[in-house]
Amino acid sequence: MDDDLIHGAPIMDDIAMDDDSTGDDADIVDEDIFTQPFPGGPTDPSILKSFKSHIAAAIWNVTDEKRPLKCHNHSSKILPSFVKRWQPETNTFHLTVGEMTITLDDVATILGLPIVGKSISVRKLSERRAIALVINILKIDEQDVRYEIYSAGGNSVRLEWLRAHFHNVTDNDSMERIACAGRAYLLFLLGYTLFNDKTCTRVPVVYLSLLSDLTTVSSYAWGAAALAYLYRHMGYASKSGVKQITGYMTLPEGWIYEHFRGFRPHLNMNYPRDMPHVYRWTSQRESGEETQLQVFQEELDKLGVHDVIWDPYQSCRDVHPCHPDTFYHGCLRCLEVVEPYHPDRVLRHFGRVQTIPNPPLGPMRASRGATAPCYNVMYAYLDIIWEAWDNHVLSDRRRSTPVRQPWDCVPGYMDWYQTITHMNIQNPTRRSQVNPNIHHYQYLSQDAQRMSQIYQITHHFIEASYEDSVQHLDRLYYAIDAIEQLLQDQHISEVAPSISTQGRSAPSSSTAHRFGAHYTRRSHS
Incomplete structure (x- = not known):
């Protein structure tokens, strides 16, 4: 037997890698470049070069109703609506408010996976x-x-x-x-x-x-590899002929919950704040009616800057710090899959003013066809670049300046952005006939459920004696944090100013472990 198979992983030479899903002998051909303005955008075709084969183009042209993407082990029906806004050239979601994406910081905070280490x-x-x-x-x-x-x-x-x-x-x-x-x-x-x-x-x-x-x-940097793998499969799924999405869908689902209040499920009342944020939410089952999917699509078409939580981890940086390598600008790798990572396109995720970014990293060769077998991409990649990531992070200048408002961008950004993207997925001639108040009633129902949750949190302390309360300050502090989060989720503006968390300690690690163990038992029951 070969020694390198027995004693450890074989060493990978620094070479350009291609992800060829059709076999060793398949040719990688030049991309069918999109060169003309498209109705509804983009008018500048220099960025989204494979847009002709994108599901958004098919929906706009009424050539595809786009059946819901099949997501293994997931019932969330909001995911396909976001996938329709994924653009593989930039590896970002193109929303009406600008670009957003899942970053290395999201991977570390939501899943708790290492984002620094040896390349996969x-x-x-x-x-x-x-x-x-x-x-x-x-x-x-x-x-x-x-x-x-x-x-x-x-x-x-x-x-x-x-x-x-x-x-x-x-x-x-x-x-x-x-x-x-x-x-x-x-x-x-x-x-x-x-x-x-x-x-x-x-x-x-x-x-x-x-x-x-x-x-x-x-x-090993498992988190970085997971992100590269997810980027590639989001790219596959954004094409008009693809019916299924693979990859770890818990990550984009958790990302949606963190950044968009309107799509959140119930908060896990037992969540200890030093645990990965994937434990922060309780799973929810959603119906798969086509009318609901179209409503989700239209809700995203009407998205405004106030509907987004641009920097959701700002209040938990003491336990979930932002690692410097989240500003790495280059390619990520998972075996043969190599995908570009562009933090400069989503600076508002880090509390920085969004600037007009440089063009995205381009592949050496690419063919992003309408189906997975026709989707082959090759990016230049060197392991030594990733291993020296600190030499390839955004400079202070490229990180821009701190925001005054979470959605701040430089003058001219939105004008530029509207020329290079497709703003609305749903063709206005094919709006759904669904009563928009249905979604409003869902929000009212969620508000009532949250108020019930607040009662469940507080009534134990109301009924407890003073001595019992002061003996369990960690639980009291956690309860206050949970109530604050619930009130924020409800968009309640009439409530009194929230209690500052400064000067009080976080729940003890022993309490955190008790909460975590309780959640684990519940989630697997």
Whole structure:
């Protein structure tokens, strides 16, 4: 067996990578460049060069009703409405208020994943090396491994196959067996969450190269890789012929909740503020009626600057600091997937005045067709650039100046932006006949539910004695924070000024762990 398969991950040469979903022999052709003004925008075609194949173009031209995108393990129907506004050239959502996107800061705050570390770069495996890797890392019989990889295809193994081999491992097993189970569990998680494919049933074994030494797993920038992978699949899903979106949809769903009050579910009352923000919200089930989807679409077409929470983490920077590498400007990588990252296009996310950005990083070659097999992109990438990310962050000048109002942008920004984007998805000749008050009633219902939640928080303290209250100040402080958040979500302007959090301590770590454990039990019940 090869030593590099036994002792650690093989070293990846610094080369330009391409993501070829059609096979090794498929040609990457030049992009069919969009050159003419489009009705409803863009009038300047220099940025969104593949817009002709975008779902927004098909909707505007009434050539596609666009069935709801299928999202594995997710019932959220607001996601497809945002995907229709995703532009793969910029890797940003093009909204009526300007560009927004999911940043490295969002990944770290929402999911708690590391965004600094070694790149997820591994040499592409032959079938022989893939079989050898699984045998050496997981200690499974060769014949079993060979049959599984042949059956699963794509140098992958099925998630159920991993579970069947290791679900019965206990503390009484040998240390080697337990370590193998740990690697298999991590591989399972990668395939089921961050890097799931359209089948949601298998995972490439190449990730095992990064899991062979369990002590170094945390040294990789898994969050940056997850963002690159999500960007690529959002790009796929934005095309008119694609019916399904893959990737870890919990991330964009959580991002929507953080930035848009109107789409939020219930707040998790037991959320400890030092935990990842993914625990901050309770999941919600949504109906999939086409009329509701069209209402979501039209709500985004009417979005105003006051409807956006531009910098949602401003009040929690003591426990969720913004890491400097969130201002890295360059490409992110996940195996063969390489995608550009443009924080200069979303400066308001960081409390900075939005400037007119430079043109986005362009691919070496690209074909962003209407279907995934016709979507092939190659960007220049060097591992050494990512490893020296601190040499490739936005300068102080390019980070602009602090905002006075959260939506501040330089004069001329919106005039420029309207020329390079498609502002409204829904063609005005095809507005829905749905009563807009339906959505208003939903908000009223949410307000009533929030008031009920406030009562549930406060009545324990109202009924408790003074001695009990002062003995549990951490719970009292958490309750105050939760009430403040609920009031903000309701857009209530008549309430008294909120109590400042300055000068009081955050909930203790022991309390945070109790809350976190309680939430975990509830979420898995």
